[in-house]
Amino acid sequence: MAAIEVKPGISWIGVNDRTTDLFEGLWPITSEGVSYNAYVIKDEKNVLVDLAKDIKSNALLDQIAEVVDPADLDYIVINHMEPDHTGVLRSLRRIAPKSTILCTKRAAAMLEAYYHITEDVHVVTDGETLELGEHTLKFVMAPMVHWPETMVTYETTQKVLFSCDAFGGYGALQGAIFDDQCSRHDWYEEQALRYYANIVALFARPVVKAIDKLKDVDIDVIAPSHGLVWRDNPGRIIELYQTWADYALKGPELGVTLLYGTMYGNTEVMVEAVANGVAASGVPLQVYDVRHIHASYILSSLYQYSGVLVGAPTYEGELFPPMAHVLDMAARKRIQSRKLAYFGSYGWSGGARREIAKIAERLKWDLDEPWEFNGAPTHDDLVNGRDMGYAFAMALKDGGGE
DSSP: OOOEEEETTEEEOOEEEOSOSEETTTEEOTTTOEEEOOEEEOSSSOEEEOOOOGGGHHHHHHHHHTTSOGGGOOEEEOSOOSHHHHTTHHHHHHHOTTOEEEEOHHHHHHHHHHHOOOSSEEEOOTTOEEEOSSOEEEEEEOTTSSSTTOEEEEETTTTEEEEETTTOOSSOOOSOOBGGGOSOHHHHHHHHHHHIIIIIGGGHHHHHHHHHHTTTSOOSEEEESSSOBBSSOHHHHHHHHHHHHHHHHTOOEEEEEEEEOOSSSHHHHHHHHHHHHHHHHTOOEEEEETTTSOHHHHHHHHHHEEEEEEEOOEETTEEOHHHHHHHHHHHHTTOOSOEEEEEEEESSOOOHHHHHHHHHHHHTOEEOOOEEEESSOOHHHHHHHHHHHHHHHHHHHHTOOO
16 A cells, blocks of 8 residues: 555555464464554654564565655664564665664664664653654653563654554554544454454553553554554544453453364264353353364453353363363463363263363363263253353353453
8 A cells, every 4th residue: 555644744654464374473364464554754854663574675665765765764763673563674774874763772682682783773761752843752661562672652743652562453454544444343353352362461461551651641543563543533442452451450251262172073062052051041152163263263252251161072081182272372371260161072081171170270260060971972961061051151140250
């Protein structure tokens, strides 16, 4: 897309990435894509805020050139050092040799480590301002949202917050960059939640601290480094991030995530009965086959909902490995204090129930009595499974679920 004016003197010059399969080398974005949003402020002093991944160097430089000759950049603001925001930096420094990099103290050390850049780097402090002419930048430290060197940059004249990874989301921009021009709000909000659960969830307290730090700042536009630019209702994405942080700090919403895996279909038969019981309770339910759905998509539901049902067979005396992997990812993201129930088929001996008990202890999840059945479920087993799903969901309801 061509450069787009965000506010007078401030332009979006970002690029879409529809070719990268794994964000951070881990999270699938093959079908969703991602945007690398960067911004140019054209004034007496010209500023580039954030960059893009190195594979998009030519596209980003072309975008910059639509607004200002890259050689005429005076400053490059690095809000966050991750290479999807800084990969173009080495090439850009050759083209814009007179530019000064503005970053935090910890980012300066990372600049040397990642790119061997030590010259023309100015370390900014919390609350420091920079006059550009008609525009003024204010730098606000936001450590651990989601790296320790992170800051956000606020343009005080036009009231634009360049928030970097904060308030961002997956999803390439589909012709429109602004929230008021987007016809797929639900989809972008789903992508923002998945992004939060994958990338930011571990840092709920720093997120809340950063939101509180910005609560008295008059913001007209939130301009993140990924996803929509929020100019019509910037409070919406702040509200969502506050809600998602509260899932970790205050408790999740009422709902059930039903995870299952099956080797020969016996556990899957039981899954249908259990799901039917949950649905009969009216409690929200999301069902995921861990064999085919990446943990990236499952973490959003685990993060959001208060109840987890796990249906998986015993495999060589232990829990079905794809299920163990998903639950390990939940532990790595510290998704804690959920209510859990387990069911599954076994052949010559059980064993999964022992491992699920250890996993529940690690996750600090409240585990109901695990239930295993031998081979294929009987009619009575299926009736019991439906009753189990219904009782589990109703217990969540009675406990408030949030």
